[in-house]
Amino acid sequence: MQYSKSFYQIKSSQTIFNYVKDEIEQIGYYSLPFQDTTKIKEYAKKVSKKHIAIVGIGGSTLGTFAIYQFLKRTSEFDKKLHFFETTDPTDIKQRLKKLDLEDTLFLIISKSGTTIETISIFKYLSSLIKMSNENCTIISENDSKLTAFANKHKMTTFDIPKNVGGRFSVFSTVGLVPLAIxxxxxxxxxxxxxxxxxxxxxxxxxxxxxxxxxxxMVENKNRFNINVVFSYSASLEGFNKWYIQLWGESLGKININGTKQALTPIGLIGPVDQHSFLQLIAEGKRDKTVTFIKVADFQDETKIPANTLEGFDDLDYVDNLTFAKLIDEQANATIKSLKELGDIPHDVITINRVDEFNIAKLMYNYQLLTSVVGKFVQINTYNQPGVESGKKILKAKLKDKG
Incomplete structure (x- = not known):
């Protein structure tokens, strides 16, 4: 008797690990940490313009923004990144007000080279200032329309590897070029x-x-299908947005036996969301896992002063406490409160300090986690067919304007 099957089954950890190893040759993000950065750094040194306008959307911008937002509060950068992501006309105009167009380098980022939001904004910007090899650089696949346009106009180009998907591209030229600049x-x-x-x-x-x-997560996905990242630093808000795209677009799929998978991501910022979403976590339905992310060293010793307000003697226990200590204790108190409830799965990630090394560790950890979960539930982690149908409908509607 012979027997074969194609249905979903939770595999052993070793089997999943072997599956992930087998992806290394086909899925490009695994090898990005080992790339040669010489060309990128040499180019970055030549950029003298003070404003860097990144035109892109989704995976072309979210990872870069996450790292930029995390680092900018403790770093002295002499250039500024501006992100043009949305086709909201009021947002475009507000962002343009912050630019000196003559002192701006435009980075146009689109893996396909035909992303409608990116090309539409690029067209508009080109009506305001002449785009040339002096002020415009293209980051795209080497055979895209965008790269062909760049080559025609002798613009600098950087390739996005075909086997690196947008939401996994932060450690490719997509993120490294603007960050190096x-x-x-x-x-x-x-x-x-x-x-x-x-x-x-x-x-x-x-x-x-x-x-x-x-x-x-996989063994309990039917009970705990919502995954909350609770980040205790405002500088991690960009990371939360990046995580939501990575998790949602990668894991919201139909698996090998036709079952719809749904591990829903939510990103919260502490302590702000202690005053909103925490109530739902604590006393709401038990369908969530929570990951707390803390920063051990904010590199800031700003203290809460004593005796500056009359009538608040009952709050003198915060006097002379650093804000870094206060937010850490707020996180610890929230963690302890969930632990005492006893029925909310949670874990804690602590970032040692605010620097490139530690934010990269966090982000690459989440990329690997996403790939592993995808293998466990037996889906294609790297496509997004649910997004493509909407793009086709939009294209057809716009073509049929008459």
């Missing part, structure tokens, strides 16, 4: 990603962390 140490960034990569594939610390977390 800004002054970010991109080698230290890749060093952080590399540490997580090596630890995972050598089945050391990050292998255990990622595999255990992925297995719990």
């Amino acid at each position: 800004l002054g970010v140490d991109i080698d230290n960034l890749l060093k952080g990603a590399k540490e997580v990569h090596n630890s995972f594939f050598e089945q050391k610390e990050y292998y255990d962390i990622i595999m255990e977390k992925a297995r719990f």
